[in-house]
Amino acid sequence: METSEPKNEIFPKGEPLSNEYFTGNAFLTPLLGKDKNNEFAIGSVTFEAGARTHWHTHPRGQVLIVTDGEGFYQEKGEPAQVLKKGDVVNIPEDVEHWHGASANKYFVHIAITNYKGEQNVVWLQPVTGEEYNSVK
Amino acid sequence: METSEPKNEIFPKGEPLSNEYFTGNAFLTPLLGKDKNNEFAIGSVTFEAGARTHWHTHPRGQVLIVTDGEGFYQEKGEPAQVLKKGDVVNIPEDVEHWHGASANKYFVHIAITNYKGEQNVVWLQPVTGEEYNSVK
Numbered sequence: 001m002e003t004s005e006p007k008n009e010i011f012p013k014g015e016p017l018s019n020e021y022f023t024g025n026a027f028l029t030p031l032l033g034k035d036k037n038n039e040f041a042i043g044s045v046t047f048e049a050g051a052r053t054h055w056h057t058h059p060r061g062q063v064l065i066v067t068d069g070e071g072f073y074q075e076k077g078e079p080a081q082v083l084k085k086g087d088v089v090n091i092p093e094d095v096e097h098w099h100g101a102s103a104n105k106y107f108v109h110i111a112i113t114n115y116k117g118e119q120n121v122v123w124l125q126p127v128t129g130e131e132y133n134s135v136k
Numbered sequence: 137m138e139t140s141e142p143k144n145e146i147f148p149k150g151e152p153l154s155n156e157y158f159t160g161n162a163f164l165t166p167l168l169g170k171d172k173n174n175e176f177a178i179g180s181v182t183f184e185a186g187a188r189t190h191w192h193t194h195p196r197g198q199v200l201i202v203t204d205g206e207g208f209y210q211e212k213g214e215p216a217q218v219l220k221k222g223d224v225v226n227i228p229e230d231v232e233h234w235h236g237a238s239a240n241k242y243f244v245h246i247a248i249t250n251y252k253g254e255q256n257v258v259w260l261q262p263v264t265g266e267e268y269n270s271v272k
Contacts (some may be wrong), residue, residue: 008144008202010222025189031224036251037197039175061173067146067203067245086146088167090174110201110247114173 006068006106013042021123023132024051026100031110040114047071047107051101052132055124057093059116064089064099064109071107072135073099080135083107098127103136140243142204147180157259159268160187160236167246176250178223183207183243188236188268191260193232196251199237200225200245207243208271216271219243236265237270 018079025048032042066087073089074080076096101107112122150165161184166176167247177255177256202223210216227233237243
């Protein structure tokens with residue numbers, strides 16, 4: 001599909017993310033690691049159409065900055081939010097959620113993931129086809 | 137000039153930044169403020185060709201993510217570093233530096249500016265024409 005691959009992207013697509021935590025094809029380019037000033041890691045995540053994270057939480061939250069494409073952010077029990085280029089999501093701590101591409105278009109975001117001690121994510125169960133299809 | 141304005145930008149250009157701290161025309165779109173999880177502010181800064189910050193320091197550092205155009209980052213007493221789309225700069229705490237556009241092209245970056253208490257920047261003197269012309 002003409003809309004299935006990003007054009008003029010800012011970062012390389014990166015390396016494939018594990019299907020242990022992602023459904024479909026998602027890729028990561030790490031941009032910055034946690035250090036003495038930055039209590040977060042930064043990466044650019046590219047989701048192919050239909051790809052998404054599993055449900056998960058962040059012990060100290062995460063900020064998403066959408067740089068290209070179209071996707072969704074959904075907190076458990078809430079309607080999904082459509083995301084487009086330029087949108088920013090401030091994900092609270094310990095809230096179960098997922099994010100990923102729309103069914104027909106890729107999705108690219110920068111993720112700034114805060115650490116609580118040495119931990120920045122808790123992975124949970126996959127987003128089922130039924131759950132995904134109800135919002136796409 | 138055909139290269140003097142960004143195309144297909146992610147964020148709006150934003151509001152003009154004060155000439156008390158910037159030389160030339162620079163603009164800010166705030167993306168996120170400091171809160172209980174995020175000990176930083178995030179904004180997208182657009183510099184017109186030739187525009188730059190004054191010399192300044194950050195008490196707990198800053199991360200720049202270049203999203204478009206071409207510019208410079210220079211630490212006092214060091215050669216300037218050319219920056220292009222996709223580059224990331226991890227600016228240390230308390231290091232005097234400036235950033236801004238090249239002489240012939242706009243420059244756009246996301247800035248993630250860490251706070252030390254309630255402070256995230258200390259502004260200093262302007263980058264003189266002589267200093268700027270020596271690197272452009």
